[in-house]
Amino acid sequence: MNKTKQLCIAGGGTGGHVMPALALADAAREQWTHVEVKFIGAERGLEAKLLPERGEDVLLLRMHAIQGVGVFQKLRVLLWEMPKAVLTIRKAWKKKKPDVLVGVGGYASATGVVAALLSGVPVVVYEQNAVPGLVNRTLARFCKKVMLGFSQAESHLPHADCVYTGNIVRESIAQVQWKPHQTPCLLVLGGSQGALFLNEKAPQACAKLKQEGFHFKVLHVCGYYQNPHPKVCALYDKAEVEAEVVAFCDDMPNFYAQGDVMMARAGAMSVSEAAMVGMPCLFVPLPHAADQHQLYNARSLSEQGAAHCISQHETSLDALTLLLKQTLCDPEALRYMHQKMRILAKKDAKTSQLNILSTWLEI
Numbered sequence: 001m002n003k004t005k006q007l008c009i010a011g012g013g014t015g016g017h018v019m020p021a022l023a024l025a026d027a028a029r030e031q032w033t034h035v036e037v038k039f040i041g042a043e044r045g046l047e048a049k050l051l052p053e054r055g056e057d058v059l060l061l062r063m064h065a066i067q068g069v070g071v072f073q074k075l076r077v078l079l080w081e082m083p084k085a086v087l088t089i090r091k092a093w094k095k096k097k098p099d100v101l102v103g104v105g106g107y108a109s110a111t112g113v114v115a116a117l118l119s120g121v122p123v124v125v126y127e128q129n130a131v132p133g134l135v136n137r138t139l140a141r142f143c144k145k146v147m148l149g150f151s152q153a154e155s156h157l158p159h160a161d162c163v164y165t166g167n168i169v170r171e172s173i174a175q176v177q178w179k180p181h182q183t184p185c186l187l188v189l190g191g192s193q194g195a196l197f198l199n200e201k202a203p204q205a206c207a208k209l210k211q212e213g214f215h216f217k218v219l220h221v222c223g224y225y226q227n228p229h230p231k232v233c234a235l236y237d238k239a240e241v242e243a244e245v246v247a248f249c250d251d252m253p254n255f256y257a258q259g260d261v262m263m264a265r266a267g268a269m270s271v272s273e274a275a276m277v278g279m280p281c282l283f284v285p286l287p288h289a290a291d292q293h294q295l296y297n298a299r300s301l302s303e304q305g306a307a308h309c310i311s312q313h314e315t316s317l318d319a320l321t322l323l324l325k326q327t328l329c330d331p332e333a334l335r336y337m338h339q340k341m342r343i344l345a346k347k348d349a350k351t352s353q354l355n356i357l358s359t360w361l362e363i
Contacts, residue, residue: 003034005361008098008121010040010112011135012047016267017106020128020149021047022054023168024102027350028357035361038098040089042108059092061085063107082111089115100360102126102147103139110135117142122360125160126353128167128268130296132156145356149268149349150300165353166346167272172253174347178278178338180260184328187259187279188220189249195265197284197312199228200235201320202263207239208321214329218243219258261328266298266309274307275345280327280337281307284315306340 007028012018018041025037039058041047051058063081089111101116103109104126113135116123123143127136130150140146140160148154149167186206190198199222206218222232222245229247236243249255256262256277264270266283274281283302285294295309302309308323327333346352 003363005032005035005363006096006098007035007037007357007361008040008101008112008116009037009104010101010116011104011106011109012039012041013045013106013108015046016128016269017104017109018046018050019269020126020167021102021104022050023170024104024126024353025056027168027354028361031354032361034363040108040112042106045106045108047108059089061088061108061111063111082114085111086115086118090119093119093121097121100124100357102357103136103143104128105133105136107135110139113139113143124356127153127157129153129293130268130300131291131293133290133293144359147353147356149272150297152296152300163352163356164346165356166349167268168349168353169269169273169276170252173256173273174276176253176256176277178256178259178280178341180331180334181258184216184260184334185258186216186218186324186328187255187262187264188218188222189255189262189264189270190221190223195223195284195286196225196228198263198265199223199232201317203232203235203239203241203243204317205321205324206236206241206243208317209324209329210239210241212325214325216328217241219255220245221249221255222247224248260334261324263324266294268293268297271297271301272346272349275301275341276347278338278342278345280334280341282310282323282327283307284310284312287312301341301344304340304344306337306344 009021028035042063043060100122102124103113113123125136125140125143125146128149130152132153140157146160146162147165151164154162188202222228224247233245261280263282266285283298285298298309301307
């Protein structure tokens, strides 16, 4: 008797979908030695590079997004690319279908979910953000369960069977606990692509803070986009601010361990990781993020006093400098925000998600 069970995870496109998918895959493998994990992704997504590098079994599809594009592109995707991709998936399942498919969002997720529904494979949707994406909003009602990274997302999915599980944070990061440092350190994180607003405004605000006589240091991840590294370094050097600037950080536990306050975008995993670590934050949501999901991710913490949510378009340099002064340079404010963060952190996300999948993956 073959006791192997198969979990298929469909979706990706960005790190916000791919990293939660990998965290879930690793958790499932750790829990069940008899479970094999396979992925479905898009040729144009981050998964096309990242998953093969990890040695993952991934079926890559030629797919394009339909949100924010013209009518012709939408028709091409819906009438040609998507049906072709669904057929490709079902052909790949001819010998063995997965025991359960998890859709993590992104345009490749839609084809995987549709293929599973047509093939009689149970589907679980995993929505990482406080506002569900288009794919998950459309398909959630047809699925067995919806796992939510933020409880606020449930109001957007009235016809789905939702469970607030939280987002799985890597164990190496979850073990890091915030503590104040003798010389406070500002972390600046714009993601792998960087963030022009953070790369410009953070050094400028730090320069004004230094002029006022405050002593602190900075660890700034500026991203690869258009190679901003020399310019960001020059801004800190000119202001005589002690700063370490890197294009990319591959040791996030150490990054978090060095910080007193983090200024960052508000992707689902950045918000979840900050809460788990207990890191006081100044979130600057990406203004053109789909459905403003970063804004609502940030508000899930800022409305409880654990973080500040800053509008990129409405916050002046003086206001940003004042906010840094009121957090980075105020130990009492930091301790208060830290305590609020720890209360709001969802510490049992891995257990909650595996409990749901156990319906189909337990022997």
